[in-house]
Amino acid sequence: MQADTSNRPAHFGDYQNEIYFGGLQGVIPKYPVEFKTLVQRATEAMPPHVLSYVQGGCGDELTQDRNASAFAHWGMVPRMMVDSRVRDLSILLFGDKLHSPAFMAPIGVNGIVTQDEHGDIAAAKASAITGVPFMASTLANDPLEEVIKHCGDTPAYFQLYTPRHKGLAESLISRAEKAGYKALVVTLDTWVTGWRPRDLATSNFPQLRGHVLQNYFTDPVFRSLLEKPPEEDPATAIRTWAPIFAETMTWDHLSWLRESTNMPIVLKGICHEDDARRANDMGVDAIYCSNHGGRQANGGIGAIDMLPGVVKGAGDTPVLFDSGIRSGSDMVKAIALGATAVGVGRPYAYGLALGGAEGAAHVLKCILAEADLMMAVNGYPTLEHVRAQGAQRVDG
Numbered sequence: 452m453q454a455d456t457s458n459r460p461a462h463f464g465d466y467q468n469e470i471y472f473g474g475l476q477g478v479i480p481k482y483p484v485e486f487k488t489l490v491q492r493a494t495e496a497m498p499p500h501v502l503s504y505v506q507g508g509c510g511d512e513l514t515q516d517r518n519a520s521a522f523a524h525w526g527m528v529p530r531m532m533v534d535s536r537v538r539d540l541s542i543l544l545f546g547d548k549l550h551s552p553a554f555m556a557p558i559g560v561n562g563i564v565t566q567d568e569h570g571d572i573a574a575a576k577a578s579a580i581t582g583v584p585f586m587a588s589t590l591a592n593d594p595l596e597e598v599i600k601h602c603g604d605t606p607a608y609f610q611l612y613t614p615r616h617k618g619l620a621e622s623l624i625s626r627a628e629k630a631g632y633k634a635l636v637v638t639l640d641t642w643v644t645g646w647r648p649r650d651l652a653t654s655n656f657p658q659l660r661g662h663v664l665q666n667y668f669t670d671p672v673f674r675s676l677l678e679k680p681p682e683e684d685p686a687t688a689i690r691t692w693a694p695i696f697a698e699t700m701t702w703d704h705l706s707w708l709r710e711s712t713n714m715p716i717v718l719k720g721i722c723h724e725d726d727a728r729r730a731n732d733m734g735v736d737a738i739y740c741s742n743h744g745g746r747q748a749n750g751g752i753g754a755i756d757m758l759p760g761v762v763k764g765a766g767d768t769p770v771l772f773d774s775g776i777r778s779g780s781d782m783v784k785a786i787a788l789g790a791t792a793v794g795v796g797r798p799y800a801y802g803l804a805l806g807g808a809e810g811a812a813h814v815l816k817c818i819l820a821e822a823d824l825m826m827a828v829n830g831y832p833t834l835e836h837v838r839a840q841g842a843q844r845v846d847g
């Protein structure tokens with residue numbers, strides 16, 4: 452069945468009124484309304500090993516910082532004398548009509564970001580509250596079948612780290628399809644972990660400590676590789692998992708992926724125009740422009756600066772984007788540069804850390820409210836208006 456979440460409240464900007472009217476009763480927002488304070492508060496709330504994993508990036512974190520700062524050199528020109536009292540931010544994605552272009556990017560440690568260690572479920576609940584689709588990571592503290600139950604009527608997508616063990620990969624894919632995930636998002640840039648000094652300095656790699664491996668530990672194929680179940684001998688289970696975690700994907704794997712599922716296939720991590728062109732030629736269902744939030748390779752180019760090339764190469768194939776989205780205006784700029792849908796990553800994870808599902812939902816609502824109000828003020832009643840206006844480079 453196709454989902455239709457477009458009948459939700461028309462204007463995300465109304466969240467602003469809710470906040471101001473709350474003020475008349477002496478209520479001020481429980482969680483921050485912008486990124487800088489969100490980071491500060493989440494930093495105080497998270498235990499050091501979780502914080503370093505979520506906040507840290509690769510090398511000296513130049514790419515990670517540029518992902519966010521690069522939005523400053525893209526600007527949008529306001530248009531006046533346009534009736535933008537009614538805005539439509541809806542998109543069509545994988546056959547579903549969604550009420551906004553936002554989605555929740557996969558975050559493999561959601562599970563340990565909340566104090567109850569069920570952060571994947573909290574993220575799914577935030578998705579249900581807001582109607583913003585959740586892309587569930589392979590790395591999770593709760594099995595994918597359980598997580599999707601909490602997404603309500605909002606579509607969810609499954610992000611695959613393709614195991615080196617083919618049978619295990621196929622098992623995860625078929626479990627995701629059976630559970631009702633609407634797309635398979637294959638991450639290409641993480642067959643090996645990037646050099647992450649913050650985590651290295653404390654020898655901190657959560658998966659090796661047994662965190663977020665529930666999709667494996669509950670998988671019949673993975674369990675068949677073990678003499679004793681993971682509940683009895685977690686150390687052996689972890690040692691079995693580590694070497695088969697991720698395959699080095701090449702274009703040759705695409706036909707096998709196609710044969711493995713009827714779900715639309717999304718390639719995550721495409722940053723070059725030629726790679727986008729090839730993905731389009733090979734008929735992938737969506738191309739996901741992302742540099743993994745600067746956590747994998749410290750190449751030095753903000754992801755938003757690579758988006759126009761990817762959009763050009765992608766032809767008619769939808770382009771999803773993430774890396775550096777911190778606000779509603781970032782989201783609108785990514786749409787202006789050609790993205791079909793825009794992923795929020797670290798900001799919602801910080802929201803989870805502060806207030807579970809409620810905190811993450813608040814972060815998403817703030818981003819959507821700002822996007823909606825920017826469109827209202829700038830005279831862009833629809834995303835087509837945003838795309839037609841485009842964004843300009845403002846160097847200097």
Ligand SMILES: Cc1cc2nc3c(=O)[nH]c(=O)nc-3n(C[C@H](O)[C@H](O)[C@H](O)COP(=O)(O)O)c2cc1C
Pocket residue numbers: 504505506518556557558559560588589590610638719741742743744745746773774775776795796797798
């Ligand atoms: C703590 C953390 C864990 C992540 N885990 C995954 C993951 O499991 N799978 C994946 O494809 N991407 C993962 N990512 C990358 C995100 O999907 C997304 O590309 C990135 O967060 C975008 O950067 P931003 O959050 O700085 O905007 C992770 C990112 C963070 C911050």
